[in-house]
Amino acid sequence: MDNELKPMDAEQLREHAHKMVDFIADYYKTIEDFPVLSQVQPGYLRNLLPESAPLNPESLQSVLDDVQKKIFPGVTHWQSPSYFAYYPSNSSIAGFLGEMLSAAFNVIGFSWITSPAATELEMIVLDWLAKLLQLPDDFLSSGKGGGVIQGTASEAVLVVLLAARDRALRRFGKDSLKKLVVYASDQTHSALQKACQIGGIHPENCRLLKADFSTNYALSPDVLSEELSHDTASGLIPFFLCATVGTTSSTAVDPLPELGNIAKRYEMWFHIDAAYAGSACICPEYRQYINGVEEANSFNMNLHKWFLTNFDCSTLWVKDRHALIQSLSTNPEFLKNKASQTEMVVDYKDWQIPLGRRFRSLKVWMVLRLYGIENLQKYIRNHIKLAEHFEALVCEDPRFEIVTPRIFALVCFRLLPHKNEDGGNKLNQSLLDAVNASGNMFISHTVLSGKYILRFAVGAPLTEENHINAAWKLLQAEASALLAN
Amino acid sequence: MDNELKPMDAEQLREHAHKMVDFIADYYKTIEDFPVLSQVQPGYLRNLLPESAPLNPESLQSVLDDVQKKIFPGVTHWQSPSYFAYYPSNSSIAGFLGEMLSAAFNVIGFSWITSPAATELEMIVLDWLAKLLQLPDDFLSSGKGGGVIQGTASEAVLVVLLAARDRALRRFGKDSLKKLVVYASDQTHSALQKACQIGGIHPENCRLLKADFSTNYALSPDVLSEELSHDTASGLIPFFLCATVGTTSSTAVDPLPELGNIAKRYEMWFHIDAAYAGSACICPEYRQYINGVEEANSFNMNLHKWFLTNFDCSTLWVKDRHALIQSLSTNPEFLKNKASQTEMVVDYKDWQIPLGRRFRSLKVWMVLRLYGIENLQKYIRNHIKLAEHFEALVCEDPRFEIVTPRIFALVCFRLLPHKNEDGGNKLNQSLLDAVNASGNMFISHTVLSGKYILRFAVGAPLTEENHINAAWKLLQAEASALLAN
Structure with missing residues (x-):
């Protein structure tokens, strides 16, 4: 940015926002290259950034470089197709465009x-x-x-x-x-x-x-x-x-x-x-x-x-x-x-x-119009089908159990207790930690009636069957490693 | 959008978001052409939109056309350089880019x-x-x-x-x-x-x-x-x-x-x-x-x-x-x-x-880095200078008074009571309605110790001295018209 402040010059906005669009599209193109769950240690960012705000303007390129080098490692990629934790947080092109327009009006x-x-x-x-x-x-x-x-x-x-x-x-x-x-x-x-x-x-x-x-x-x-x-x-x-x-x-x-x-x-x-x-x-x-x-x-x-x-x-x-x-x-x-x-x-x-x-209704309006009801129904059904597929995979492996009947696109399951230490709670926690530490997927947990349970929530917009299969293979492999110890 | 739903395809995102950037940059380029305060009547939008959401996808172009034809008239343009109501709501290129990035991560x-x-x-x-x-x-x-x-x-x-x-x-x-x-x-x-x-x-x-x-x-x-x-x-x-x-x-x-x-x-x-x-x-x-x-x-x-x-x-x-x-x-x-x-x-x-x-800190970080402290200070000082300029204009016209001492970039003023109907309250309300109905500026009001007072808050990113002068001329002209009745 040049030294004279033009905080809302239309042509500078055009130039810089186009640059940001490419940055973001490239992020989505390579999203599978990042660890799904951030692997940084607490306090990682403090030493990477200066002690105080800069006196003089810096260039957009230098900020984008820092996003890549310093921010990306600290991001947990909720939009990754291998994100299965908590519940999903859907982004979409229509939703994103709605956010842009709402930020532009800024009413x-x-x-x-x-x-x-x-x-x-x-x-x-x-x-x-x-x-x-x-x-x-x-x-x-x-x-x-x-x-x-x-x-x-x-x-x-x-x-x-x-x-x-x-x-x-x-x-x-x-x-x-x-x-x-x-x-x-x-x-x-x-x-x-x-x-x-x-x-x-x-x-x-x-x-x-x-x-x-x-x-x-x-x-x-x-x-x-x-x-x-x-x-x-x-x-x-x-x-x-x-x-x-x-x-x-x-x-x-x-x-x-x-x-x-x-x-x-x-x-x-x-x-x-x-x-x-x-x-x-x-x-x-x-x-x-x-x-x-x-x-x-x-x-x-x-x-x-x-x-x-x-x-x-x-x-x-x-x-x-x-x-x-x-x-x-x-x-x-x-x-x-x-x-x-x-x-x-x-x-x-x-x-x-x-x-x-x-002006949040803009993004809702754009999602409904750019996708249409039938596509939105297909979208939901596809995730439920993928969750059914995961459920079937779990059922085929006698080392695991499904804990509660699946209704929507969440599968609650666990590795059956091995040597009856604590009903398998520690074992399942270790399994969760192991798959999440791999960076290849992210799942979360809950406890029901004292049992530690793994939650596999299908719902990220980019998730396809191969991501489900890969996640299951990883779960099986880590389970084998744990049970071998 | 084609019929197969790809809600987060990187290349479709790139294409559509570039289109949205141009749409938004064009909006800022022409922002002075719109009435600052929306002039629509309550319920205006209901008849312009269908009764229910569409079954099938519509094109981005059709949505953008509707934004232009149906949404724009109902927008009060907070980013207009002639927006002086309430307090400002600043948008900036840096802030906008931060919003884009935050919406993209969607964590x-x-x-x-x-x-x-x-x-x-x-x-x-x-x-x-x-x-x-x-x-x-x-x-x-x-x-x-x-x-x-x-x-x-x-x-x-x-x-x-x-x-x-x-x-x-x-x-x-x-x-x-x-x-x-x-x-x-x-x-x-x-x-x-x-x-x-x-x-x-x-x-x-x-x-x-x-x-x-x-x-x-x-x-x-x-x-x-x-x-x-x-x-x-x-x-x-x-x-x-x-x-x-x-x-x-x-x-x-x-x-x-x-x-x-x-x-x-x-x-x-x-x-x-x-x-x-x-x-x-x-x-x-x-x-x-x-x-x-x-x-x-x-x-x-x-x-x-x-x-x-x-x-x-x-x-x-x-x-x-x-x-x-x-x-x-x-x-x-x-x-x-x-x-x-x-x-x-x-x-x-x-x-x-x-x-x-x-992830709101992204936009703060981008504002601080892309502008720098010195520019941000200049930005504030410039608005305060413009408010001082407006205050001086008001002081020069004996029909008006400044009601409270100006401290920052808000000027509280009023037209002096003419024929002592109600201490000038109705007169000032009429003046407010007249300038706001023109579409050329937007100011708001308050009441202090029973007096109806006009608030002129400088602070929109695009405001320059000519906008202050034009607003003041309009206020003077409408005051003359009111006083002549």
Whole structure:
């Protein structure tokens, strides 16, 4: 960059951004050359960079050289076709183009007036998605409900928990906070517990009910009912029930119709977290897993996991948008404007924690248009097919077992205990460490009923059958080496 | 796009992203041709788009055509050189390139292991910025404190409020929540009040103390002390004081040294919100405005406002990172890993509301390196000079007045009351509506001591003196037209 600062000169932007495009395309071209899980040691970067920011400008080339030499080694390549850890984080060309356009406009769409298209496109694409998922009409923006893009599922569950809390406080009095009780299974994402901490729910009133092998780690309606009877008899107030479709550990699916009935009986807010598995429900054959959504007050699904939309993009629908707005609105003078005052528009600032927000609907719109529904369904089905293929490979090797029935594209498996040290937990941890240290693949783990379990989540956009086969071969080889010791 | 879905094919990415770069560069080339404030009516987009998502893929060209025809009219152009509303939202080439790279990696950096470079680069650039701002060493990552990138200043104030709340609850017992009191001036950003609502602070315990013309809308230490004596005498517990450097309405600067002393005496958490004006403090001649930061527990500045870093990027420093972590950490099995367990690393998931997080430090690093400190200082000074120029123009026209002394790059002014209808409020509102409806500029307003005031915030990257002059001519012409009626 020359010394005169032209921070947004169109021609310099063109030149440098073209250079960046080639850099990024080359990265994707060679992505399989990198260790999937970064192999650096803690603190590696500190000594590679100067102590303070430079006084004078440096060239783009020198920065790109540093990205290659100093940053790349510290990146865990979530887009690698051999990434099978946690849940996927999908990037796509359409999602990437949407991110570019959103960064270019760089609007802060807190109120409708600050960019009407940002608010209106969000309402429209969330309606499109609601129809695609066959959500009840109550979740559409034409009625009393509507959809909104949150950053993450953590924020989604937090905002609805706050709406439910404040609804309960209005009903039972503001001193009833310590009587409010939240219900979910112990397989629910830790985001729920964090939301309770933030919202001031008493830690002992967060009921994470035990789910075990007998229900395939889903919440049992009987266990829930029993707990509710006990709590209400003690004068406590049940106010929030969170069900999960596709838990983080093992893709367990809570029984929505039964839970919905219970929630209704106790007048609890019923939230469904389908952060991961929601994407599969765009296929008619998987839609059954969200049967019962009719009784829900809110429904959440992350497009940034398995729907080709770059992070972050967590879609939340509510039936009663005013409950959200009552908890989250502020109306300072400096943000007042005619469109908002006359209530002719949606101001999404009142549906979320932050004030500012990015134009995230652009990437959703581009994913839906550039790929189309049929291709998106094929994309999901292909990953599930690949997961089935992996499952079959595991089943063929008697040294291994499948731990929970596979439903979507996650396979939970383990190496069977060898010499009964600790039920095989150390053995499986060693296997995980060994395959991850190879740099050739990355998987993660969980613990179910005391068993250490390996999670193999198919879902990266570049993954093909050969990557599954290679991963399995590596797992077998490392298992053989471990068992030989 | 062809029918076979290749969502991350490197060559298709290259081709389509080059096309998008040209589209965006052309946008910046012609940005002055658009109305700055979108002139569409509520609901304009609904009829322009189909009822549901397409079954089959559409071409990139058709989407870009729609962006031009259907989206552009609904965009309020925050990057226009004639954008003077609210506070700026800076985009820059460096910031944009950083966004591209971050979207390309698409890593979810919740824990160190998920991309060590994402965590470590963030620690390093936040240390760089802390040194640039001459923050006390306690805020550096080498001690017990450190910096973290939040999405917005709203999230920054929320997380420190929660840390302070939980520290107080540990000290005074968990039933003391309703006794906890927050202090700030009534000029403090509405984000504080929202944070109190979220954190369950009783609404009547949120003291927004009146600041008026006598202190140039800064919080008076005497008023604060009086309130504190009264509250402690009533058995309440002061626990949080928020000071602002550069308020949203008029860039008021609270007296940090005096407030810091009071906070210390009452053992309150002392937070400084320098979301807007922090950027100016990288210039030695403006550093004085954060004198007193030594006594703060936390300090916040938004790089996405006036520091050439695309939204979102709000930097927060704390002296005691463990206070944050105690409030915000969760440790589910599925996220456990050796590096975290041995406490050798920072896991930023425990410093923020969401779990997932983008690789935002890349854009900060690129802004600092591609521009350098001296250019960034020149950039800030140039905007302040342009604001001084505008202020001088206003002063020359006896029909107008400057309402509060200008400190940074915001000018608060108004047309003097004509026939004393309502002290000129309606007149100034009409003037605002008239200039904004022209499409040639966009300004916003506030109300101070009952007076409706026009805010002219200089700070868009493309703004030059001719844009200031043109805006002023338009304001004068519309004023003449209004006064003639």
